[in-house]
Every structure is written in C-alpha cells, then in structure tokens.
Amino acid sequence: AQKAANLANARSRVLEAARAGAQMVMLPECFNSPYGTQYFGEYAEEAGGESTAALAAMAREAQVYLVGGSIPERAGGRLFNTCTVWGPDGALLARHRKVHLFDIDVPGGITFRESDVLQAGDALTEFGTPWGRFGVAICYDMRFPEMAMIAARRGCVGMLYPGAFNTTTGPLHWELLLRARAVDNQIFTAGCSPARDAAVTYPTWGHSTIVDPLARVVATTGDAPDIVYGDLDMQLVEDTRRSIPVSTQRRFDLYPDVASQ
Numbered sequence: 001a002q003k004a005a006n007l008a009n010a011r012s013r014v015l016e017a018a019r020a021g022a023q024m025v026m027l028p029e030c031f032n033s034p035y036g037t038q039y040f041g042e043y044a045e046e047a048g049g050e051s052t053a054a055l056a057a058m059a060r061e062a063q064v065y066l067v068g069g070s071i072p073e074r075a076g077g078r079l080f081n082t083c084t085v086w087g088p089d090g091a092l093l094a095r096h097r098k099v100h101l102f103d104i105d106v107p108g109g110i111t112f113r114e115s116d117v118l119q120a121g122d123a124l125t126e127f128g129t130p131w132g133r134f135g136v137a138i139c140y141d142m143r144f145p146e147m148a149m150i151a152a153r154r155g156c157v158g159m160l161y162p163g164a165f166n167t168t169t170g171p172l173h174w175e176l177l178l179r180a181r182a183v184d185n186q187i188f189t190a191g192c193s194p195a196r197d198a199a200v201t202y203p204t205w206g207h208s209t210i211v212d213p214l215a216r217v218v219a220t221t222g223d224a225p226d227i228v229y230g231d232l233d234m235q236l237v238e239d240t241r242r243s244i245p246v247s248t249q250r251r252f253d254l255y256p257d258v259a260s261q
C-alpha cells in the first residue's frame with residue numbers, strides 16, 4: 001500500500017536485474033499501488049507524475065529498456081490503467097492504456113469491474129529496440145488474440161504483458177494464454193505479475209513467465225517476489241517462421257474479415 005516503498009522496491013529490483021545483465025526489464029501491472037478499483041483514484045497520477053518520473057530515472061540509471069508495468073493514470077478527469085515504456089536514456093518510447101477493461105463475474109470465483117472507475121484506451125502500442133519491435137498490452141488485453149496477431153503481422157518479435165491475474169483465472173489461463181499468443185504468432189511473449197500477498201483484497205497469481213516463439217516456457221517462477229531472467233535469441237523468430245511457415249500459408253480468401261492489417 002505504500003507508494004514510495006513500491007517505487008523504491010522497483011528501483012532496487014531494476015538495478016539488480018541490470019547488474020545481472022538484463023538489457024530489457026518489465027515490471028508488473030499496477031506496480032505502484034494495490035490492485036483494486038477502490039485504490040485507483042487514490043494512487044492515480046498525471047503524466048509526468050512521481051511514478052513516471054521514477055521510471056524514467058530507473059531506466060536511465062540502469063541503462064535498460066524499461067516496460068514500466070502499469071499505474072493508474074489520471075488524464076482530463078478520467079482514469080486509465082497505463083503502461084509507459086522507457087529507453088536507456090530515460091526517454092519515453094511508448095504509452096499503452098489498457099484497451100480491454102477487466103470486467104468479469106465467475107460464480108464462486110471472482111467478480112471484478114475495472115470499468116466502474118477506469119476508461120479504456122483506444123490504441124494498440126508498439127516500440128522499437130535494437131533487437132526488434134515489441135507490442136505492449138496489459139493483463140486482460142492478453143485474452144484478445146487480435147492484438148498480438150496484429151503486432152506480429154506488423155513485424156513485432158514479441159508481446160509484453162504487465163499483468164495481475166488472480167488465483168481463480170491464473171491457474172487456468174495465465175501460462176496457457178502466454179503460450180497461445182506465442183505459438184499462434186511465432187513471437188516471444190512475457191507476462192510480469194505482482195507477487196502474491198494473501199492479505200489483500202485481490203491475491204495475484206504471480207508466476208511471471210517468458211515464452212519463446214515455439215511456445216516453450218523459457219523462464220518462470222512461483223508466487224513469491226522474484227526476478228525472472230531469459231535470454232531471447234531473436235534468430236528463433238525467423239527460424240520458427242521458416243520451419244513452420246503459417247504466416248505465409250494463411251488463406252485470407254477464406255476469412256477475408258480478418259484480412260491482414
């Protein structure tokens with residue numbers, strides 16, 4: 001619940017990852033606040049606020065590409081769930097506002113309505129790195145395969161998802177969705193979740209995970225605080241697309257309503 005402690009923890013873990021050799025680092029969804037509609041207003045910041053300034057400084061200090069999880073963002077009197085991406089020089093590379101709000105009702109499991117307080121974003125998001133372009137989306141966005149499909153068709157080599165699945169849907173779908181987005185599009189995928197805190201209103205699943213274009217889990221963890229490291233060999237994207245050439249075998253004549261973007 002302590003924003004300052006969350007920012008300090010993020011900084012120390014980003015620096016730790018960089019010292020271990022990471023060149024790109026991702027933080028989880030709502031890394032500066034508890035996850036819950038009752039908290040978003042209290043923790044929200046405008047662009048350029050304390051948390052985004054801290055992210056820019058972390059990226060610069062650690063000299064990494066930083067996918068800054070997400071924070072509740074206030075803009076024009078409205079609230080968004082927003083991820084910012086930073087270059088090693090501290091420059092803002094991209095901003096993604098979660099486009100599919102997490103409104104679900106699983107009887108006996110979980111009911112959640114982000115749309116009670118948040119507005120949805122209205123754009124897909126990508127950014128460039130020396131290793132290729134990456135798409136960014138947030139948590140529930142992962143359930144919508146179109147976003148990863150479009151990113152891959154535009155040439156992205158990976159999709160990155162700050163997320164916070166829960167203990168009902170996490171064991172069912174978190175890894176499955178990361179692997180599904182990877183295998184369908186022959187890209188890397190990664191999901192970064194907060195660790196579990198059983199005392200909060202929304203206990204997260206955890207299990208931050210990296211998946212390769214053959215849908216193999218490169219690295220994962222449990223529900224405790226951790227850093228998940230993976231070496232991404234970008235040649236694998238091309239090799240996978242060459243050996244299983246679904247991207248050139250599509251029959252858009254049979255499904256013109258999902259024709260290429």
Ligand SMILES: NC(=O)CCC(=O)C(=O)O
Pocket residue numbers: 029102138139140141143163164165166169170173
């Ligand atoms: N924060 C979220 O969007 C949670 C998504 C989730 O748990 C799901 O099952 O989808």
